[in-house]
Amino acid sequence: MSNERALRHLPVLITILVAFMLMIMPLPDALESFRPDWITLILIFWAMTVPRSYSVGIAWLVGIVLDVAQGTMLGQHALALSVVIYITVKFHLLMRVFPLSQLTATVFALLALYQFLLFWINGVAGVSANAIDYWGPVITGTLIWPILSTFLTGVRYRVQMGT
Amino acid sequence: MVSLHSNSNPARIPALGFRALALIILSILLMWLDHRENHLDAVRRTIGVAVYPIQIVVDAPARVWAWLTEISATKNELQLENSRLRIEALITRGRVQELAALKAENDRLRTMLEAREQVRGEVRVAEIMAVDANPYRHNIVLDIGSNDGVYDGQAIVDASGVVGQVIEAGLATSQAILISDPDHTLPVVVNRNGLRTIAFGTGEYNQLDLPFLANNADIRPGDLLVTSGLGGAFPSGYPVAVVETVTRLPQEPFADVTATPAAALDQVREVMLIWTETRDEGSDDE
Numbered sequence: 001m002s003n004e005r006a007l008r009h010l011p012v013l014i015t016i017l018v019a020f021m022l023m024i025m026p027l028p029d030a031l032e033s034f035r036p037d038w039i040t041l042i043l044i045f046w047a048m049t050v051p052r053s054y055s056v057g058i059a060w061l062v063g064i065v066l067d068v069a070q071g072t073m074l075g076q077h078a079l080a081l082s083v084v085i086y087i088t089v090k091f092h093l094l095m096r097v098f099p100l101s102q103l104t105a106t107v108f109a110l111l112a113l114y115q116f117l118l119f120w121i122n123g124v125a126g127v128s129a130n131a132i133d134y135w136g137p138v139i140t141g142t143l144i145w146p147i148l149s150t151f152l153t154g155v156r157y158r159v160q161m162g163t
Numbered sequence: 164m165v166s167l168h169s170n171s172n173p174a175r176i177p178a179l180g181f182r183a184l185a186l187i188i189l190s191i192l193l194m195w196l197d198h199r200e201n202h203l204d205a206v207r208r209t210i211g212v213a214v215y216p217i218q219i220v221v222d223a224p225a226r227v228w229a230w231l232t233e234i235s236a237t238k239n240e241l242q243l244e245n246s247r248l249r250i251e252a253l254i255t256r257g258r259v260q261e262l263a264a265l266k267a268e269n270d271r272l273r274t275m276l277e278a279r280e281q282v283r284g285e286v287r288v289a290e291i292m293a294v295d296a297n298p299y300r301h302n303i304v305l306d307i308g309s310n311d312g313v314y315d316g317q318a319i320v321d322a323s324g325v326v327g328q329v330i331e332a333g334l335a336t337s338q339a340i341l342i343s344d345p346d347h348t349l350p351v352v353v354n355r356n357g358l359r360t361i362a363f364g365t366g367e368y369n370q371l372d373l374p375f376l377a378n379n380a381d382i383r384p385g386d387l388l389v390t391s392g393l394g395g396a397f398p399s400g401y402p403v404a405v406v407e408t409v410t411r412l413p414q415e416p417f418a419d420v421t422a423t424p425a426a427a428l429d430q431v432r433e434v435m436l437i438w439t440e441t442r443d444e445g446s447d448d449e
Contacts, residue, residue, distance in 0.1 A: 017217070020217050021217060021220060021221050023295075024217065024218065024221050024294045024295050025294075025295065026221075026225070026293045026294065026295050027295065029368075029429065032295070032298070033298070035295075035298070055179065055182075056179065056182050056183045056186055057182065057186070060186045060189075060190070063190075064193075064210065065210055065213060065214060068207050068210040068214055069214045069217070069218075070297045071297045071300070071302055071330065071331055071338040072297055072299075073194045073197050073198050074193045074194065074196075074197040074203050074206065075189070075190035075191065075192070075193030075194035075197065076190075076194060078186070078190045078193070079186075079187055079190035079191065079194070082183055082186045082187055082190065083183070083187065086179065086180075086183035089179055090179065121194065122299060125194075125198055126346075127299055127300070127346065128299075128345050128346065129298075129299035129300075129345075130366070133298055133299055137298075
């Protein structure tokens with residue numbers, strides 16, 4: 001039983017771990033501003049598909065670790081992720097029946113909200129950054145979402161078949 | 164309980180709104196504590212231990228690549244490099260002799276002037292990990308941390324000038340801010356005439372701004388800026404930047420001065436951390 005449960009958690013943990021690596025992986029300066037928010041995307045996907053197991057609590061924890069990894073204020077990413085995942089879980093039934101195009105638009109809105117929250121907190125704390133640092137991840141994140149969600153759906157399907 | 168397809172039951176997650184609200188309030192509290200008081204260093208350090216393996220894995224390819232290029236270098240290349248380094252060492256040693264004489268002279272003059280003796284601290288080489296940190300700042304991650312005695316605010320230089328300073332010393336790694344970060348300011352003096360001012364980061368690796376120089380200030384392109392030691396974080400006398408342009412507009416009270424950092428901020432891989440003596444005593448107490 002516990003084995004089976006561990007197996008179900010495994011893909012989620014692994015994808016979050018990989019997302020972490022992609023978040024801190026070095027990129028050329030020109031691409032730096034266009035790094036997709038891997039962690040947000042992954043968490044949105046899992047919160048949408050398995051909201052009972054992965055919702056705001058996990059998002060908050062991941063956010064705190066992200067804050068430490070990136071050296072931002074402790075709680076900044078945690079807050080933004082909690083809000084975004086809260087909305088995702090709140091509307092997960094709706095999001096599941098959306099066609100991919102509509103879902104991608106929703107993800108765009110969520111990513112934009114996420115960046116806005118970060119921007120807002122940065123503003124309050126007096127951290128200045130270029131607009132591209134906020135818009136870049138939203139654009140690339142939205143573009144990558146269809147591929148990522150297809151891939152993750154495949155992963156989920158396979159794991160489900162295995163258990 | 165863990166249902167991978169709960170389409171059938173109209174899922175209402177129990178107490179979702181409450182949990183979200185609690186976490187949001189907790190985040191705000193944390194941010195306030197972190198930003199205002201810096202009480203959370205221990206928390207950061209603890210979580211940093213969990214992040215460390217991820218950083219190691221991400222950094223590994225770059226390390227392996229460096230190692231591979233090193234072991235695959237031909238004998239000829241190594242010989243060339245060796246002879247080049249030997250010449251460099253010879254020149255450096257010659258300069259150091261000169262420096263020793265200058266230092267003795269400087270000390271003598273300083274005692275004559277009854278000025279405080281300059282602090283020259285210990286130095287240690289650290290490697291910049293191939294890990295990206297905060298997207299809103301010019302940050303680097305170093306491969307040594309408080310285990311090696313690194314402390315917050317410690318000065319970082321490379322062979323040609325000031326690089327930045329440590330903002331967060333973790334256990335085995337530490338985060339540092341570059342002098343080019345828009346939020347970084349550095350007290351400097353013009354080496355030629357001792358004019359004091361402050362160098363601001365601009366967000367560009369190859370530019371610093373000096374906004375507080377009066378229009379009639381004696382500064383010109385080519386002037387070397389060195390640390391003044393006034394901020395306390397940096398020992399004095401390390402080269403920071405070379406003045407690039409000086410634009411004086413008669414209607415403006417301040418001149419528009421930009422400078423190019425002496426260190427190649429976006430290219431360095433190895434840096435030196437400086438322990439100043441006063442700080443060493445402080446960290447021994449901890």
